[in-house]
Amino acid sequence: MKQLALLLFVMTAFPLLINTCPAIADSMVMVDVEVINALQNSSEIDPELSGLARELGPVLNYKGFKLLKKSRLPLKIGGRKELLLSRERRLTLTLEGFESGQARINLKIFKNHTEIFATTLLMADNGSAIIGGPELKKGVMLLRVRGKFDG
Amino acid sequence: MTSICEDIAYKLSAYLDNELGEAEKNRVEAHLENCPSCRGSFRELKKSSDLVSARLSVQPSVDFDKAWQHIEPEIRRRPAIRRYLRAFIVKPGFWIPASAAATVGAAALFFALCLPVYKSQRPVSLSHVESVSSKSGSVMVLHTAKTSQPIIWIMEKSPKEKRP
Amino acid sequence: MAAPSEPSDNELIKSCLSGSQAHARRLYDRYKNYVARVIRNMENDPEAVQDLLQQTFIKAFSGLKSFKGDSGFKTWITTIAVNTAKNYRNKKTRRGRHPKVSIDHTGEENGAALELKDESANPQKQLLTKEMGTVIGAALDMLSEEHREVISLWNEGFSYDEIGAMTKTLPQTVGSRLHYARAQLQKILTPYIKGNKE
Numbered sequence: 001m002k003q004l005a006l007l008l009f010v011m012t013a014f015p016l017l018i019n020t021c022p023a024i025a026d027s028m029v030m031v032d033v034e035v036i037n038a039l040q041n042s043s044e045i046d047p048e049l050s051g052l053a054r055e056l057g058p059v060l061n062y063k064g065f066k067l068l069k070k071s072r073l074p075l076k077i078g079g080r081k082e083l084l085l086s087r088e089r090r091l092t093l094t095l096e097g098f099e100s101g102q103a104r105i106n107l108k109i110f111k112n113h114t115e116i117f118a119t120t121l122l123m124a125d126n127g128s129a130i131i132g133g134p135e136l137k138k139g140v141m142l143l144r145v146r147g148k149f150d151g
Numbered sequence: 152m153t154s155i156c157e158d159i160a161y162k163l164s165a166y167l168d169n170e171l172g173e174a175e176k177n178r179v180e181a182h183l184e185n186c187p188s189c190r191g192s193f194r195e196l197k198k199s200s201d202l203v204s205a206r207l208s209v210q211p212s213v214d215f216d217k218a219w220q221h222i223e224p225e226i227r228r229r230p231a232i233r234r235y236l237r238a239f240i241v242k243p244g245f246w247i248p249a250s251a252a253a254t255v256g257a258a259a260l261f262f263a264l265c266l267p268v269y270k271s272q273r274p275v276s277l278s279h280v281e282s283v284s285s286k287s288g289s290v291m292v293l294h295t296a297k298t299s300q301p302i303i304w305i306m307e308k309s310p311k312e313k314r315p
Numbered sequence: 316m317a318a319p320s321e322p323s324d325n326e327l328i329k330s331c332l333s334g335s336q337a338h339a340r341r342l343y344d345r346y347k348n349y350v351a352r353v354i355r356n357m358e359n360d361p362e363a364v365q366d367l368l369q370q371t372f373i374k375a376f377s378g379l380k381s382f383k384g385d386s387g388f389k390t391w392i393t394t395i396a397v398n399t400a401k402n403y404r405n406k407k408t409r410r411g412r413h414p415k416v417s418i419d420h421t422g423e424e425n426g427a428a429l430e431l432k433d434e435s436a437n438p439q440k441q442l443l444t445k446e447m448g449t450v451i452g453a454a455l456d457m458l459s460e461e462h463r464e465v466i467s468l469w470n471e472g473f474s475y476d477e478i479g480a481m482t483k484t485l486p487q488t489v490g491s492r493l494h495y496a497r498a499q500l501q502k503i504l505t506p507y508i509k510g511n512k513e
Contacts, residue, residue, distance in 0.1 A: 055295050059302065061332045061380060104281070109305075117290070117305050119283040127278035133305035147278075164494040170475050170486075198508055199501040206451040207470040211355040213365050215347045219340065221369045226339060226376040289322060291330050304333060306326045 029095055029103045029123070030148045031073045035085055038132065039064035039139035052130075052144060060132070062139065075105070086136060088112050091143065096120070103147055107131070123147040155182065156189055163193050167200060324388040332379055343372055346389070349471070350396050356467035357400035359456050367403055371396045386480070393471070394481050397464055404460060447507065454503040462496035465489055 036049060038056075042064030045053045049065040056062065073081040075095035083091045089111050096104040102122040109117040109131075121129050128146040135141070159182045165171050166179045183190050280301045283290050291304040322330075322338070324345070330338040347368070354367045375392050382391055455463060461482075468478045475486035475493075482489070 055300065056302075059293065059295055059333060061329070102279070115286060117283075117285045119303055120281040121278055121301075122281050123278040128300055129278050129280065130300060130302045131305070132302065161494060164497050165475075165490045168469065168475070168490075168493070170490060195505060195508075196497060196501060199504045200497055202447065202504060202508070203451055203455070203466065203497075203500055204470050206448050206455070207356045207467060208352070209448065210348055211351050211361065211364050213347075213351045213368060215344075215351075218347070218365055218369050218372075219343060222343065222372045222376070223336065223340075225373045227336070289326070291333065291335060293333055293335075302333075304330070306322060306330065 027077055027098075028149070029075045029105065031075055031081070031093055031105070032144075032146045032148070033069075033071050033073065033083055033091065033093075034067060034144040034146075035069040035071075036142040036144060037064075037066040037068055037136055037139050038062035038142045039066065039137075041138060042066075056130070064139070065142070085109070085141065085143070089134065089141075093145075101125075102127075103149065105145075105147065107145065109134070121145070125149040156186060159183075159186070159189050160192060163189075163196055167193075167197060325384060328379055328382060328384075328388065331376065339376055342388075346392055347372075349389070350392060353393055353396045353467060353471060354400050356455070356470065357397060357463060358404060359452055363403060367396070367399050371399045374399065390473075390477065390481060393468065393473075397468070397481065401460060401464070450507055451500075451504065454500050457503070458496055458499060462492055462499070465492045466496045466500075469493055 034049075036052075038060065040062055045063075045065045046067045049067055053063075053065045056065075069085075071083055073083065073093060075081055075093060077095050077097050080092055080094045083093070085091050089109060092108045092110070094106040096106055098104070099122065102124050105121050105123055107119050107121065108115055111134075117131075119131070123129065123145075124147075126146070126148055128144055130142060130144050132140055132142040159179055162171060162175065162179055166176060169176075171179065183193060278301060280292050280303060283292060283303055285305055289306045291306065293302050293304065294300065295302065322341075324342070327338045327342045327345075331342060350371055351364060351368050354371065355361075355364045358364065358367060371392065374395050378395075382388070455466070458466070464482060465478055468481065469489075473481070475489040478484075478489045479486040484492075
């Protein structure tokens with residue numbers, strides 16, 4: 001029994017010890033932000049959003065997905081980038097650092113200079129998150145934020 | 152009873168409900184003023200109507216918690232509300248303590264990122280929401296079923312609700 | 316920071332659709348008393364009310380995706396509640412189990428006579444004695460399904476237009492049904508009301 005426990009420990013700990021996660025050494029994250037208009041009354045889906053539509057279909061009550069804007073923002077540790085989302089809303093992103101192979105990214109949404117929303121994401125390499133809800137045109141705004149680590 | 156009275160009698164119910172147009176309403180009122188018989192009919196109608204209304208407004212005794220125990224499992228099984236979704240609501244201005252999620256997340260990340268054998272089997276796309284706050288509404292965090300991609304849903308207050 | 320305001324029905328529905336059981340419960344708590352009343356006013360059998368309430372909410376939550384939001388959640392769930400109760404009554408009638416309550420058995424010997432002296436001084440509910448409640452309940456049970464439907468919805472404050480939209484009839488038909496329903500109820504109830512003469 002003891003040998004089995006030891007074997008299990010070695011099996012799990014050894015790769016951790018020798019395989020330094022690549023992200024830890026990274027100092028920069030390339031953040032892709034897609035601004036999407038999700039619609040209930042339309043079933044038109046932009047081809048590049050078909051995967052997203054499939055994944056969100058069972059979760060959210062929206063059938064139409066239209067890509068409004070796509071931006072790539074290189075973020076350095078401590079660096080802050082800003083993106084205009086709509087006439088009155090803007091997004092700021094700050095890379096606060098790396099932690100256990102994840103990038104800690106702080107996102108804030110401002111509406112007419114007032115902060116309305118803030119979140120801190122622990123993002124894995126090539127990981128993504130979706131922020132949605134604010135009303136936009138005849139639907140809602142969805143933001144897909146994806147981070148790629150860049151050495 | 153005159154034919155006018157018959158006509159008015161038919162309109163008393165709508166008059167009681169304030170569903171008559173202005174001209175008809177004036178006509179009924181003028182007639183009621185001059186006709187004791189119709190006035191009496193209207194009073195009776197109102198009394199019985201008030202009694203019926205009082206009876207209809209009595210709250211029936213229902214064990215609502217017990218009823219919910221039957222409803223909840225049913226709606227979990229139905230497609231509109233997905234069983235596999237985890238959702239929790241954050242009140243404006245509060246931060247989610249993510250310790251439990253972080254523990255699970257750290258374990259998942261360990262296998263996803265650091266163990267080559269696991270890394271090759273699943274996409275490296277795990278991200279976690281450490282904290283979230285909203286000063287203008289409620290925020291909900293949920294995850295997609297397939298890749299467990301976090302979805303942060305901001306429920307903004309409508310301008311109407313913002314009014315004091 | 317100011318306390319957050321109650322989420323609207325539409326916000327709750329949106330998060331129900333996203334899987335929030337907590338918000339489903341909140342929506343249930345918001346409408347349970349109202350739905351129970353609508354059902355009871357359609358179906359007098361107390362045992363059936365709870366079952367029909369469950370059926371109504373299960374149908375409503377399961378069909379949330381089809382809720383368009385044009386008419387408001389209250390109108391929508393009312394329609395479901397009314398149809399659920401109507402189906403139940405139809406089945407019961409087909410099975411021949413419709414209870415025919417005789418007004419004669421709940422007459423004045425049970426102390427059903429009610430004095431209405433000064434309406435303005437008495438809130439509606441105080442006017443209603445237990446016995447009178449039984450009489451009215453029985454009188455309501457004798458109404459046709461259409462008449463019972465309109466009188467129940469009218470009591471919940473819906474206008475003729477709104478009732479018409481819910482029952483797929485013209486507002487004029489709603490008015491006409493209410494007139495005849497009231498006339499029938501009045502006929503039954505007048506002997507039980509004392510002091511109603513000028």
